[in-house]
Amino acid sequence: MILRFRKSKLKSTVGRAKRLLVIAVPALGMSGCVMMTGQISTLRPVSALVTHIMVRATAVGALISKVHQRLDILQPLEKEAVSIGGLGPVRLGMSIQEAANAAQVSFVVAPMTQSELCQYYLPEVYDPEKATRVASIDGIGLMVVNDQVIRIDIWSESPIKTLSGLGIGSTIEEIDAVYDGQIDVTPHPYTDGSYVTLTSEAAGSNLYSLVFETDKEGRVTQFRTGQFPAVTWAEGCS
Incomplete structure (x- = not known):
């Protein structure tokens, strides 16, 4: 672990x-x-x-x-942007092996994983010459179900942003401005913050979306892209 x-x-x-x-x-x-x-x-x-x-x-x-x-010295994957369909070269629907090949990293099962049917994988820098993992890449988690990446989480303090420049610390007002009001804001089930979800019109899809979680001040603490309904799951794989 x-x-x-x-x-x-x-x-x-x-x-x-x-x-x-x-x-x-x-x-x-x-x-x-x-x-x-x-x-x-x-x-x-x-x-x-x-x-x-x-x-x-x-x-x-x-x-x-x-x-x-x-x-x-940010790792290449940390310089990629989140889109409706994935994170840089890592696309929703890939197998975990395809994701590893695309991003040129290794993945390990996260300790938070509580089910063999739904697992989180964390990326690490891999040295092929030494055949060893040399560094962790923090703040990124891939949710995998039936060996398919169905959701990509960006956690607190990660430098990664969306294609529009939204990221940790962005405000609801900034999200609203980027997507021209095509967002749904609902109360967070566990905190005083909110869930900000792109409408299907903003996402351009009924299958995928972006979800931003905010604190009570309305600032993004984490966000994710993924397939419905997994992208809306508040407790991840739990």
Whole structure:
């Protein structure tokens, strides 16, 4: 059994880092103005302040660099987009072996699986030369029934988005705008959030749809594409 690990919120980290830099720039400018007035008694503390600001800016720069490096090492499957029919090269209706071949990854049965008839598979990076799994790919789950992929879940904190740019953290208003109001919003059965489901007109199909789960603030916490009725199952394979 392979446990799921969650990614850090990269976007929010970058956002915080950028705000720190914006705060640092005005502070540095104010320090320069004080130094030019010739108030000798303030030179030493201002100098110390400048040093502190520069150290802080260097640390923030290093943080941004690390975040960018993390973004650069996203696995190919994490850079794909979710559509009505699948995730990048992985299409609904494929066998799990066909999905593995298409995505060039391996899949392992998830620990959440409670039925042999319905199972979740989690993707992992596979090294064919060493014949070993080398890294997990978090935030993606394939629901498989009768050896067919019938649903693809994108879980909290995954970087994956839809073809329209919707993803974790998107709002109901943004979903509504993208699909021109062709959505059904219903109460979440277990939380204070909502289910946002594309209508058949928006999905262009009576067989497949996209479902977004939101928190009480109306922000997406996870979403999925899949066949009816599996795409609407609140408890997955349970």
